[in-house]
Amino acid sequence: MVTMSRREWAGSVLAGTLAAVSPKPQTYAVVGAGVFGAWTAYHLLAAGHKVILLDEYGPASSRASSGGETRIIRCAYGPDEVYTRMAHRSLSLWSNFCEQTGLDLLHRVGVLWIATPNNEYAQQSREMLRKVGVQFEDISASELARRYPQIQSESGAVAIYEPESGALMARRAVQAVVEQFVKHGGVYRHAAVKAPHGKGKLRSVLTNQRESIAADAFVFACGPWLGKVFPDLLGNRIFPTRQEVLFFGIPPGDRRFEPPQLPVWIDFGDNRGMYGFPDIETRGFKLAFDHHGPAFDPDSESRLVTPDKIKEAREYVAERFPALADAPIVDSRVCQYENTSNGDFVIDRHPEFENVWFAGGGSGHGFKHGPAVGEYTAARVTGRADPAVEPRFSLASKGTEQHRSVY
Numbered sequence: 183m184v185t186m187s188r189r190e191w192a193g194s195v196l197a198g199t200l201a202a203v204s205p206k207p208q209t210y211a212v213v214g215a216g217v218f219g220a221w222t223a224y225h226l227l228a229a230g231h232k233v234i235l236l237d238e239y240g241p242a243s244s245r246a247s248s249g250g251e252t253r254i255i256r257c258a259y260g261p262d263e264v265y266t267r268m269a270h271r272s273l274s275l276w277s278n279f280c281e282q283t284g285l286d287l288l289h290r291v292g293v294l295w296i297a298t299p300n301n302e303y304a305q306q307s308r309e310m311l312r313k314v315g316v317q318f319e320d321i322s323a324s325e326l327a328r329r330y331p332q333i334q335s336e337s338g339a340v341a342i343y344e345p346e347s348g349a350l351m352a353r354r355a356v357q358a359v360v361e362q363f364v365k366h367g368g369v370y371r372h373a374a375v376k377a378p379h380g381k382g383k384l385r386s387v388l389t390n391q392r393e394s395i396a397a398d399a400f401v402f403a404c405g406p407w408l409g410k411v412f413p414d415l416l417g418n419r420i421f422p423t424r425q426e427v428l429f430f431g432i433p434p435g436d437r438r439f440e441p442p443q444l445p446v447w448i449d450f451g452d453n454r455g456m457y458g459f460p461d462i463e464t465r466g467f468k469l470a471f472d473h474h475g476p477a478f479d480p481d482s483e484s485r486l487v488t489p490d491k492i493k494e495a496r497e498y499v500a501e502r503f504p505a506l507a508d509a510p511i512v513d514s515r516v517c518q519y520e521n522t523s524n525g526d527f528v529i530d531r532h533p534e535f536e537n538v539w540f541a542g543g544g545s546g547h548g549f550k551h552g553p554a555v556g557e558y559t560a561a562r563v564t565g566r567a568d569p570a571v572e573p574r575f576s577l578a579s580k581g582t583e584q585h586r587s588v589y
């Protein structure tokens with residue numbers, strides 16, 4: 183771990199960005215300490231501002247979308263240059279963060295995209311990875327079978343392998359960002375913030391503890407709660423859906439399911455929509471479904487997995503990972519995606535308040551982008567020009583019906 187003064191720390195966070203310590207420090211309140219809010223607060227603090235971060239359940243709690251063990255970080259996004267570049271940028275920011283703190287939060291175990299040879303999305307990904315300069319390897323069908331005999335891919339399947347990508351330790355990573363934020367002078371409060379009403383300039387918000395929090399500007403990074411906080415504006419633009427995750431126990435002494443024998447994998451074949459993790463930190467083999475589940479309330483709904491999903495998961499594992507066909511389920515999680523109509527993030531200013539912003543709509547792929555989202559949001563809020571405004575993140579670009587996105 184590197185020990186630094188606040189000034190040195192800010193310099194190291196800002197190094198490599200076009201941002202500098204602001205000559206006119208302002209006060210900002212960030213509501214929501216998930217991955218988007220934590221990184222936004224972190225970047226605002228590094229730019230020299232006074233920042234308070236608040237969360238009603240605590241950073242990356244069991245109800246938050248950023249909770250749980252692990253999240254994939256990968257750069258392949260088909261032909262999408264915006265997210266390919268953001269993921270690549272975030273990979274380097276996560277890596278710097280781990281170096282500075284000495285924490286093992288990024289496991290570069292590699293990400294394997296398994297697809298049919300003529301899969302268009304995979305072909306577009308190869309072209310974009312080349313353009314952006316992301317390292318990857320093309321793996322032939324015979325090489326795939328040789329390297330990963332524990333995977334029964336579809337006949338003829340090939341793969342793209344990203345060796346620098348892998349898994350982020352989700353809950354621990356967000357909590358570490360908040361700890362560093364506090365260590366370097368940020369203020370964190372465990373409190374629920376009431377929705378603001380009115381228009382024009384917002385002077386303060388009120389917490390459930392009746393504390394009034396005044397700030398020059400406010401960022402609401404409330405994830406799946408954004409629609410509850412701003413029902414008129416976002417109630418029909420953020421769609422939380424139930425997502426289930428299962429961990430299968432590894433047979434005793436079997437090392438085929440731990441890295442580097444098995445990387446993070448995404449099945450882009452007939453069973454597209456399934457993905458999983460090797461046995462990281464001995465939690466077991468993690469399997470998840472990327473199909474959007476039913477609508478979900480993040481405050482009140484049960485987080486027990488359903489028998490239907492267990493059955494579906496078992497069938498899939500028996501087909502693709504036959505050595506785990508009879509493995510016991512050793513853990514499970516129910517989380518929620520907070521989808522926008524098209525899967526693009528929503529990071530914009532509130533149309534009625536000149537100093538209120540929101541950042542959310544991670545749509546099942548937001549975690550990896552936390553550092554770049556924080557950088558982008560901090561730039562918008564402080565009026566910086568870089569990184570440039572991305573029209574796809576605007577509220578205006580979002581519809582009121584949820585479609586399947588390809589992220």
Ligand SMILES: Cc1cc2nc3c(=O)[nH]c(=O)nc-3n(C[C@H](O)[C@H](O)[C@H](O)COP(=O)(O)OP(=O)(O)OC[C@H]3O[C@@H](n4cnc5c(N)ncnc54)[C@H](O)[C@@H]3O)c2cc1C
Nearest residue numbers: 214216217218238247248254375405517544547548549550
């Ligand atoms: C099962 C699952 C798997 C996923 N897999 C991946 C993956 O592999 N890779 C990837 O990149 N992404 C993945 N994602 C998506 C990613 O995790 C989310 O997009 C991201 O975590 C969203 O972060 P957030 O900060 O917007 O929301 P959250 O983490 O939900 O944070 C919002 C916070 O706001 C707080 N809050 C809300 N209202 C208030 C209030 N009024 N006052 C105070 N606090 C409030 C909440 O308590 C919460 O902590 C996955 C998501 C799920 C559920």
